[in-house]
Amino acid sequence: MKMGQGVEWALHSCVNMSWTPVGEAVSSARLAAFYKLPxxxxxxxxxxxVRAGILASVSGPRGGFQLARRPDQISVLDVVLxxxxKDDxxxxxxxxxxxxxxxxDVDYARTCLISQTMRHAEVTWRTExxxxxxxxxxxxxERRFPDAKEATVRELVGARGQNQPRLA
Amino acid sequence: MKMGQGVEWALHSCVNMSWTPVGEAVSSARLAAFYKLPxxxxxxxxxxxVRAGILASVSGPRGGFQLARRPDQISVLDVVLxxxxKDDxxxxxxxxxxxxxxxxDVDYARTCLISQTMRHAEVTWRTExxxxxxxxxxxxxERRFPDAKEATVRELVGARGQNQPRLA
DNA sequence: GCCGCACTACTCGGATATTTGTTGTCCGAGTCTCTTCGG
DNA sequence: CCGAAGAGACTCGGACAACAAATATCCGAGTAGTGCGGC
Known part of the structure; x- marks a missing residue:
């Protein structure tokens, strides 16, 4: 009953991508550096x-990921599943x-009342x-932390032209 | 996000124990044989x-498990947790x-809105x-399958005197 | 100066190790029951 | 006949092993940008 770490990462990444300009992809390396993740x-x-149709991927330089549809058409449940x-x-x-x-020959997942109880609770969870x-x-x-969006965008796409890692 | 198999077993076992006479313990071996489980x-x-205070255990012959409190005081959530x-x-x-x-020094589990969303959904699940x-x-x-209770009790406690035939 | 081409750098994508958690098994400590022996 | 002590058997309880899944990493396929040479 432990949810994978990837859910948290994916949700944060999707929120960040909803802030970046449409048409511009964000590479996973940049997102990972933002959060200090592998x-x-x-x-x-x-x-x-991507396989779930939530993101679209672009290969090559200036490639990366971007939302495949409007942010208001992506539910949290979509990302979690x-x-x-998709299994219960x-x-x-x-x-x-x-x-x-x-x-x-009986489908006890339907008739068993314990199974029904658990399933019903899970439906409410998914609905939420x-x-x-x-x-x-x-x-x-944005409403709660007015500076978050601008800071995130600056960090993710503003650093686009930094091809000079030779700072030593 | 996969729930352990033990939850299903524990819930069925608790329901069965709510049918057996109070004061009589049911051994795990008998319950396992009932469902063909390890x-x-x-x-x-x-x-x-037992550690959670839901069941009480009795050692030795005629020992086993029994509900530690009234069945209407044991919620499904108690068993699941x-x-x-108990962690989310x-x-x-x-x-x-x-x-x-x-x-x-910030508790992001409280302030992070993504964390709040996930937590809220889980609260509704637990409440249910x-x-x-x-x-x-x-x-x-009992209402849906009138024979279930009697058959279960007969199988679980009725076979008590199998080693010594004291049949009426 | 302008166009075309090969080269390089950067990206995703899947195949591959490593760690963690779940599932399953085993043996020991404790205790209740039954038997047996003595009063 | 009655009671008590001892052997036996049955139970839980936790320690140990096998398996699956999540976590983390690496390398190959493909593509867009870039620099160079030719026109």
């Missing part, structure tokens, strides 16, 4: 978002099949997450 | 419920601490599970 692993997580997989966290293994009186969008979170942050 | 591993899960641990599934690792402009009790599920099953 670059290759963050890249792996963003790949999952892209990283963690509670998996009913059909424990009743092997119990006395159990039948093989599906109500929140990347755009909503971004505007809330 | 006995030692089920025992391990029930130990976690006992098995999976979404762990905010304070990603913003290492970001530009981040401060070490805390509303359901073992007794509630048990009575629902």
């Amino acid at each position: 670059a290759a692993y963050l890249n792996k997580q963003l790949q999952a978002l 892209a990283i963690e997989g 966290s509670f998996r009913c293994e059909g424990i009743l099949k092997d119990a006395p009186g159990g039948a093989m 997450l599906s109500r929140q969008t990347i755009a909503g979170i971004a505007t809330s942050i | 006995a030692a591993y089920l025992n391990k899960q029930l130990q976690a419920l 006992a098995i999976e641990g 599934s979404f762990r905010c690792e304070g990603i913003l601490k290492d970001a530009p402009g981040g401060a070490m 599970l805390s509303r359901q009790t073992i007794a509630g599920i048990a009575t629902s099953i």
